[in-house]
Amino acid sequence: MNKIEAIIRSEKLEAVKNALDLKGFGSMTVTEVKGRGQQKGIKQIWRGREYKIDFIPKVKLEIISCSEKTDEIVSIIRENAYSGNIGDGKIFVLPVEKVMRIRTGECDEKALE
Amino acid sequence: MNKIEAIIRSEKLEAVKNALDLKGFGSMTVTEVKGRGQQKGIKQIWRGREYKIDFIPKVKLEIISCSEKTDEIVSIIRENAYSGNIGDGKIFVLPVEKVMRIRTGECDEKALE
């Protein structure tokens, strides 16, 4: 099993969610994060002076998936989070050893159905 | 070593924390997240019209543990986060390669004592 983490633009969340939902991957967890990378910060003005905000608000998507579905999910995210501009974000895949659904106690693949 | 991630109901955090504390697992990191899954969204009303909030506020618990303790922690979390209703959340276990305590520089199991 895998954990897919994607850092995407906040305004793309809606589209990514809908696309995943359509393909039956409706479950996910989302966190508000701030990131930096190649994208330059946002220039702001405070009382007449410019300053730069280094960290740009992004959204982190976390999806636990069976290993077979991982690639499909990654590519759905990529397609729908894509704008072509610097700052589109990244997708990471991590190994997962164990999953449990709290409500039923089901484990691993079963917990992900 | 493992990283245990649990997505639970916000209102269960207190109980889970206390139960873990009792067994000596007092250390953890908590993040406010929003999730979706089988649980349906919340219906809200804005200026006379209903709309649905898709993402439901949840809490993510992260605990780094020695491999031997992982199962115990998982089952404590499960017991205390359980309500029996859809939306109770999930527990994931990930492998961890290395741990360091910043204050002392201690590594791995030592850093977790």
Place this chain on the structure above:
Amino acid sequence: MNKIEAIIRSEKLEAVKNALDLKGFGSMTVTEVKGRGQQKGIKQIWRGREYKIDFIPKVKLEIISCSEKTDEIVSIIRENAYSGNIGDGKIFVLPVEKVMRIRTGECDEKALE
């Protein structure tokens, strides 16, 4: 490849960021979290009565790195997040299977350049 997660004091973020930047590790994702561990909670007062806030605001830093760079990054973080007092936080390293840059579709090491 690795995912480095560091839970650090909020007020150290600036220093850690600058130090990493200097060495060319400018990319990262940051999340506001709350943690507990050996550090005692904050005493607060509400309408004449003391109570304790158990969870202390911390910052979680996430950096995906090539395996060769992991140790360097970890030690930069450690040096700059260090204050010597309880509550300095921890650094965890997790294995990563796959990375993709959404904008270009580049994978793995390439996506991290």
Place this chain on the structure above:
Amino acid sequence: MKKQLLIIYLIVMLVSLISPASADNTLSNNDIARSINFTWLLIAAFLVFFMQVGFAMLGAGIIRVKNSLNFFTMVFMDFSLGALAFWSIGFALMFGGSNASIGLDLGNAYVGYSGFLLAGKTFDNYSAGFMLFQVMFAAATVSIVACAVVERLKFKAYLLYTVAVTAIIYPIYGHWIWGGGWLSQLGVKDFAGSGAVHAVGGFVALAGAYLLGPRIGKFDKDGKPNVIPGHDITYIVIGTFILIFGWFGFNAGSTLSATDLRISVIALNTFMAAAAGATSVCFLMVSRSGKADITMICNGALGGLVAITGPCAYVAPWAAVLIGMVGGIIFVKAYSFVEWKLKIDDPVGAIACHAANGIWGLLAVGIFADGSYQGVTGLIAGNTDQIYIQLIGAITAIVWAFGMGYIVFSLIDRITGLRVSPEEELQGLDICEHGICAYPEFSVNSKDTR
């Protein structure tokens, strides 16, 4: 107050007899006096209205964010629905028979029965302004109760109870003390309503909070009260500022006329009592814990204000300072008492602030009145009777308000039920009763949000 009303009214009547031609060319002295009195009364009414937003912010800030919008809605509806109820029924019960204005001629020592809907001969320029001022007091009484029942009372129950307070509970006690009823005949003095508004509101609140029971999690199994912090301390402070601002109208407007130059002493006394209440609590809290504890300071100021409301016209500034200081301390003590001894859950502290200090204000008249206004004297002027008379007023307020509150809340319980379900309470009343939360785009951290 009845006497005042009568005098003002007689002047008004007299003038219209003496100078019937006054409207068409220059104005007579009494025309002008009337216009300055109207100006004063109306502006005071606007200020008392403005207190509503102070109540709303204070209360919303002291409770958890998940119920804050519910509190705002409660206060908004209590003046709205309350205005309709007071206009149609309450005003007649309260001032019928007081002859405060034409047409308010039917009523006895216990209840009035003329002036319904402000219709017929009751309606004129004067009665319109007078009712506007009075309706704000009725709304304030309801808002006080809201403070004690919030975070668990059903919204529909709140609407019913608003009608009960503004149409019946408040007006009838009001009739007794301000509408020419038996308390005023006895000589009970309550200038701007320590008793009529604050004690009545506070003791209805006590009944409501008692019948509702505590919020989930407020008390441990062993009965120890837990701390449930509020969510926006700035709103508490801003709300208090606004309340002080409006209180100038509440107290100084209660002369009903600006030609009564005592208004300036009343305004000063009001301000000094607020300042003294805040200061005494500040020193108490800092000496206890080293922390200033601003929410308690705010309540200290409010405690001082509640206490000075009754005596504000009858005392000197030094006495106002004393009354305010004691009022602040009373709040602190009563707040613990309600939680630890009565084991009643009063989220915003209405009982400690309004019930306890309302009584203190009534008694303070009997102690500090110095005879400089309308001949009212208390202990310091050597009159040992007034304090007993005041005590009667106080006990009446307690019995009437707690009793009626108990009855009304029990009745409402049968009709709509009082309390939301535990699930709704956990989720918060904003979502379940109003369909939206207070800050849709902000992350909220509270322990027990769903």
Place this chain on the structure above:
Amino acid sequence: MKKQLLIIYLIVMLVSLISPASADNTLSNNDIARSINFTWLLIAAFLVFFMQVGFAMLGAGIIRVKNSLNFFTMVFMDFSLGALAFWSIGFALMFGGSNASIGLDLGNAYVGYSGFLLAGKTFDNYSAGFMLFQVMFAAATVSIVACAVVERLKFKAYLLYTVAVTAIIYPIYGHWIWGGGWLSQLGVKDFAGSGAVHAVGGFVALAGAYLLGPRIGKFDKDGKPNVIPGHDITYIVIGTFILIFGWFGFNAGSTLSATDLRISVIALNTFMAAAAGATSVCFLMVSRSGKADITMICNGALGGLVAITGPCAYVAPWAAVLIGMVGGIIFVKAYSFVEWKLKIDDPVGAIACHAANGIWGLLAVGIFADGSYQGVTGLIAGNTDQIYIQLIGAITAIVWAFGMGYIVFSLIDRITGLRVSPEEELQGLDICEHGICAYPEFSVNSKDTR
């Protein structure tokens, strides 16, 4: 209103002739009457000014956080820049020829042309206070428009349009109805501006929102409107409280004098209409969905206020309650109509609140005026003519405001462009137009923040 102004003015003049020695020792009756009238007018002006922060909070709360600061800035600049424009030009166009004060002597039925810059003989104690009161109305008109164009209008375009409204659009309609122009000669009655302020503002808003087009994402491809929730519901409620508070000055101050004792009826009517509007919407919403829907309740109160603004002096309290209740319902219906039928995106609901209820208020004079004030009568007093006259006033407001709004916004489009780029709109106007967001240290959760 013109007649009133004349009378007041004549009295003032008369007095200065009769009692030239009044300043040096005791004051004459007319000196005193003047001073009470000044006091009333000035305090009313302060209250109307204070409505600006009510507008700002209401509107900012109803929209998304990323544009909320932009809204605050718009309202702040509309009174600032608007004050300069109205002072230098608008006031002269509006009151020139009205003889409301010395020097306002040139003007015809269509436009005034004296009193520019309040300079020369026009400037005296009376005209200064009078202008202060009037300038607040001009600013209110602009703020109404802001509600409909926010979240996408360029800030520079807003500045241009502020000048256009305060220097030309508002003053000229104002001249017609309040400055002695043709509408007032026809007998159209609009006591405090249901038409002159609210309908004019509302229909300019309609033109602006129409020309700008909807916010990105407001309508589906098939034209179905989407829900775009606001970010701070407490600001909406607080803003509404403040607006009611200020509205007392708006309506009751429009007598321009406190010696006109009708002020108290006006104040009461204002309050009852607000209460009734809130209550009718509350019951409507609860019966529909079981939820109280506080933002609609607030708009119900405001709808009632807009509607009572025109008739406030001419009707009895029971009529005010009725007008307010209908006003609340009109808001709810018109709000859906604008979204679903007109398919116009009006984020804060200005069209439903101000345009629709402004017209309702004008017509309500023709229905409910009972002859008790200045002899104005409507249907209920058996006068079937007034309603037609009022209709002329209403249609004129619609044609003038929509037409001029259309022209002005089209012109501005050519000069600076109306709309920010889609990227800026997505990012939010706070960052791109003002360089900072409203809450720099808070996490914001909105779907479409960059």
Place this chain on the structure above:
Amino acid sequence: MKKQLLIIYLIVMLVSLISPASADNTLSNNDIARSINFTWLLIAAFLVFFMQVGFAMLGAGIIRVKNSLNFFTMVFMDFSLGALAFWSIGFALMFGGSNASIGLDLGNAYVGYSGFLLAGKTFDNYSAGFMLFQVMFAAATVSIVACAVVERLKFKAYLLYTVAVTAIIYPIYGHWIWGGGWLSQLGVKDFAGSGAVHAVGGFVALAGAYLLGPRIGKFDKDGKPNVIPGHDITYIVIGTFILIFGWFGFNAGSTLSATDLRISVIALNTFMAAAAGATSVCFLMVSRSGKADITMICNGALGGLVAITGPCAYVAPWAAVLIGMVGGIIFVKAYSFVEWKLKIDDPVGAIACHAANGIWGLLAVGIFADGSYQGVTGLIAGNTDQIYIQLIGAITAIVWAFGMGYIVFSLIDRITGLRVSPEEELQGLDICEHGICAYPEFSVNSKDTR
């Protein structure tokens, strides 16, 4: 001002001699004049009080969230504790010997010494209202200082310093200029306190900020000032709105009477200066960076208000516009000057707003006074002397306020210490001094929260 006080007082006295029977039946003209003057003065006092919450919101919004509650508490306590200090001591030092009211009979050109505790014969209806108005000015002076020392000053030190300002520093300068002291004898004119309140507050603030040193992180090692953004820009705007609202009372109330019809010119001038200050800064900022920079616009309005405070009664509206525009620009320039040249850390900009524009306001009297009120003339009326006299007033304010501020802060440093520890400063004063943060349920993002 002293002369005015005397006249009013004499009228009041005269009347009570002439018409001893006035109370029992109809009212004499002077009774009525008194009541309208009381009404005006009291309402003005309420408005000035309300400015406190404007100060609190403005300042709290401009600083970081971790210290925002501390700022609210500071302002709340400065009027509370300040009221007690001014009532018991300050009022006597300021007005003793001014004969503004009975019993204020002892004092010389340098200090007054009668009226302590408003006790004895000093206490009457008039003096009560007069003190209420004056105490608000004392509180405003303290709040100005709070702006410059926030985010690092110990709360206990603040309490001590509040007493020093309200009991001594403000009243003594006030005595010189308004209480019949040497500056007023020289002919220095400061109508509502550009000098007495704003310059004095601003220069005490300068001393305080200088002695305290900058906040951690404000200056780089090479002395370059860093940007430390505030946390709630909406509070800044709302606070400014409230301040403008209250300023009407501050300036127009300073006639102390409504029978002085100049009140309407004063109110208009006040408003126009605010509008002009906002507009000039808006255009300056937009032309510089293309961004409207609302916090600077707000301070532009406030700069205009501070500047017009002194000359508001003596000048025409066009001059008020000019004074306000320059005031806005002065704020912008002075703000940079303090940061870049003086290298002083003044978080809310009190020095630029109140010290710089306070001086500008004093001088503006000497330039723009046109002789239309109380015969005060400046350069434009051909009088070249007044500006020198004004300069003396300004220099005196600077020397007295900075000097006394320096001494008092140095003394307090010895008693309680001035500054919290660096750990407390990093954590924020809300938690360490008050035990709670401003928004307990919200996530905060600030860089340096612990």
